[in-house]
Amino acid sequence: MNLRSNAATPPLPSGGKSGPGAAKSSSLRPLKWVASFAVLALIAYAAFALVHPERTPEVIGNVVENITGANPAPVELRRPPVRPLSAMALLGQQIFNDPSLxxxxxQSCASCHSAAHAYGPPNDLSVQIGGPHMASVGYRPVPSLTYLYRQAPFSIGPDAGDADGAAPVSLDQLASAAKGVQRAVKTAGVVPAAPAIVPQGGLFWDGRASTLQDQAISPLTNPVEMANATNEDVARKLLQTKYLGQFVKLFGQSILNEPALLLAEAMFAVGRYQIEDPSFHQFTSKYDYWLEGKAHLTRAELHGLQLFNDPDKANCAGCHLSKPSSDHLPPLFTDTQYEALGVPRNMNLPQNKDPKFYDMGVCGPFRDDIKDQTQFCGMFLTPTLRNAATRHVFFHNGVYHDLKQVMDFYNLRNTNPEKIYPRDASGKVEKYDDLPAQYHANIDVADAPFDRKFGDKPAMTEDEINDIIAFMKTLDDGYRVSGS
Known part of the structure; x- marks a missing residue:
């Protein structure tokens, strides 16, 4: 028995009473209907159990889940410990919030990574504004800094360097070895049979930073962000800060004469702040509490979860992993791998006015160490979906501004491309218009719902998309459980 549907509750019989007793009778009808439904469900379960005794726990779970919205198999999640911030993290907090740098x-780190907006941008601009005069337009949307504490460094495929006695292997070597290897099809709930020879890990949309420390320095010297000309400029600004004494307490007086070390320790402090402060990885969503049996999902949210995990429908969990790990770590809703999705070009970005410019992610233009590995052109990091409903800009080029647009892209990209992409002067649909044609073979057409063909029925209905969005809203942090 499965009640995961959008069907309305059946109308209750009206009866023939009137007068004072009618209100009482009417108020009892929902309770009677629920009781009758429960009896019927138990009868159906008993009959099923006689035929399929091995599946009785599953059936019980479905009955309970569908009646109450509770998780039939709650788990205990292992969240990061909450402790007072170390002196290093407290220093990092001041650096993170300091516009004088x-x-x-x-402009500070917090200007674009707002704590009140899940450490993402505080507005709906496709890209943020910065530069020396706060008039320069950025290149890519600012990603959230939440849930990065478990992000591994950038790598490609299995790490051959892990084998005993193995010589270190460069990214270029790994990428070359991956050429011609068929990528694993991502199916929600199923471990891929093929090797995952794709980029994974790292920070930024293209993974060019491997640690939070490396990530922190980049905006400080980016000409369209905090716009310092050199690392030395940043170090000089650090020497003028009101918290300079904290550096001396932590590292000694000599650090004042070593600008490179001063900057390195400052960026390490920012990384420690992001790791230690629980606001960067709260795990306080309704879904977290549902996993623990402390919250109930609505019918729409439950149905959305089912569709999210359904390999023949949305298949979101193929990349945005939704289950706790085997050691009870909460799901991050990303596999931290890279995908070429073929989102349409955002003509509102200044650089896209140049028809010869293409942002191709892993193979350039902002990283160049594996630019010759063209099998990865067009690939960008899969972000977490936690707090995604609080964002106002999506994908690496900020082309979409709400979750409905995002879901329509996934649903219609292949079946109805005319609803996603522009047309050229002759009226032809310009599919995959934000990637050069020679790299279109990199775009995912194997994973559902992208496995549909032109003219096929889309994987999801409008009502199903609405239910998936309802579920995704349960991933927002800050949910208050009853009694808390």
Missing amino acids: SASGK
């Missing part, structure tokens, strides 16, 4: 004197 920018060329304009008006």
Whole structure:
């Protein structure tokens, strides 16, 4: 028995009473209907159990889940410990929130990574504004800094360097070895049979930073962000800060004469702040509490979860893993791998006014160490979906601004491309218009729902998309369980 549907509750019989007793009778009808439904469900379960005794626990779970919205198999999640911030993390907190470190004197890390917006941008701009005069337009949307504490360094496929006695292997070597190897099809709930010879891990949309420390320095010297000309400029600004004494307490007086070390320790402090402060990885969503048996999902949310995990429908969990790990770590809703999705070009970005410019992710233009590994052109990091419903900009080029647009892209990209992409002067649909044609073979057409063909029925109905969005809203942090 499965009640995961959008069907309305059946109308209750009206009866023939009127007067004072009618209200009482009417108020009892929902309770009577629920009781009758429960009896019927138990009868159906008993009959099923006689025929399929091995599946009785599964059936019990479905009955309970569908009646109450409770998780039939709650788990205990292992969240990061909450402790007072170390002196290093407290220093990092001040650096993170200090606009004096920018060329304009008006922009800090927190300006684009707002704590009130899940450490993402505080507005709905496709890209943020920065530069020495706060007039320069960025290249890519600012990603959230939440849930990065378990992010591994960038790598490609199995790490051959892990084998005893093995010589270190470069990214270029790994990428070359991956050429011609068929990528694993990602099916929700199923471990891929083929090797995952794809990029994974790292920070930024293209994974070019491997640690939070490496990530922290980049905006400080990016000409369209905090816009310092050199690392030395940042070090000089650090020497003028009101918290300079904290550096001396932690590292000694000599650090004041070593600008490279001063900057390195400052960026390490920012990384420690992001790791230690629980606001970067709260795990306080309704879904977390549902996993623990402390919250109930609505019918729409339950149905959305089912569709999210359904390998023949949305298949979201193929990349955005939704189950706790075997050691009870909460799901991060990303496999941290890279995908070429073929999202449409965002003509509102200044660089895209140049028809010869293409942002191709892993193979350039902002990283160049594996630019010759063209089998990865167009691939970008799969972000976490936690707090995605609080965002106002999506994908690496910020082309979409709400979850409905995102879901329509997944649903219609292959079946109805005319609803996703522009047309050229002759009226032909320009599919995959934000990637050069020679790299279109990199775009995912194997994983559902992208496995549909032109003219096929889309994988999801409008109602199903609405239910998936309802479920995704349960991934927002800050949910309060009853009694808390």
